[in-house]
Amino acid sequence: MSPEDIRLIIFTLGVSALAVAVSLPFGLALGWVLARKQWPGKALVETFVMLPLVLPPVVTGLLLLKLFGKKGPLAGLLESTGFEVIFTWKAVVLALAVMAFPLLLRCIRTAFEEVPRHLEEAAATLGKTPWQVFVRVSIPLARRGIAGGLVLGFARALGEFGATMMVAGLIPGVTETLPLAIYRSFHAGDDSRVWMLAGVSAVIAFVALWMAGRLNKGRHPL
Template structure:
């Protein structure tokens, strides 16, 4: 393994971790809202949030490209603020966060659904504000499910290819992640590097899935 390979691996790990941290506040808010409230359009919002899970990743990447591009809804505003997104590391984080969000949301929602309502109600009767109930009761009791969502989201981000390619491009040393490097190595016929990177990606994914499985076992509350 060369120094460039090590930098590539660390870059991918860092981008994946940052992506799930970016997605976490949205996942917590929407997950709790879906688990605890009934409101018009709930099914539609949940369906839209889950779309990246079933859409071809290149389609998701194309939508992000149109959204953040110079002619898109957010592009001119970001450009006027001096923020460049497309074909930068920021685009990598956005693409990974969007693709990881559905798995994170599903785990978070399930975790909140398993929190006994009477514990939240008891905290409210003791004078706790809704925010205090959420941060001191709901989130701590749902922590294993939330952690599992973070791990699964991280694993999904780690393996993302299509959306990243569309919105960030394949720029070695700038936006190239492990899956993109494997693809580039395959195109170049560098089999030894391809298999080495494949082994690294597979090993990280295996550990992430094993950890997620451990976190989800015995999660239900009595």
């Protein structure tokens, strides 16, 4: 394994971890709201946030490209702040976060649904604010499901290809992740590198799924 391959693996692990870390606050907030609240249009919100699970990844990437590109609705804001996204490592994180979010959210929502309401209500009657109940009761009781969601989201981010290609491009040393490197090496005819990188990806994915399974094993409402 060359130094370039090691850097590639570290980069892929890093942007995947950053993607789920960026998604976590939104996942916690929306997961709790979906698990505990009812409001008009809730089903529409649920459907919308789950779309990346069923849409072709290239379509999701195209939507992100149109949204964050130079002619997109956020172009003026990004230019005024000097914050470039498209075809940078930030675009990689953005694509991975969007693609991983549905799995992360689903696990977190399920985890919050399994938290007994009477424990939250008991904490509230003892004078805890809603925020304190959320931080000190809901999150600790849902921690295994939250951790499982993080691991599954991380695994999904590791394997993302289509959306990343669209919004970040295939720029070696800048935006190239393991799936993109496998694609480039395949078209270059470098079969030995293809199989080496594919093996690394498979091992990482296996470990992530095993960890998620261990975290979710035996999890049930109190």
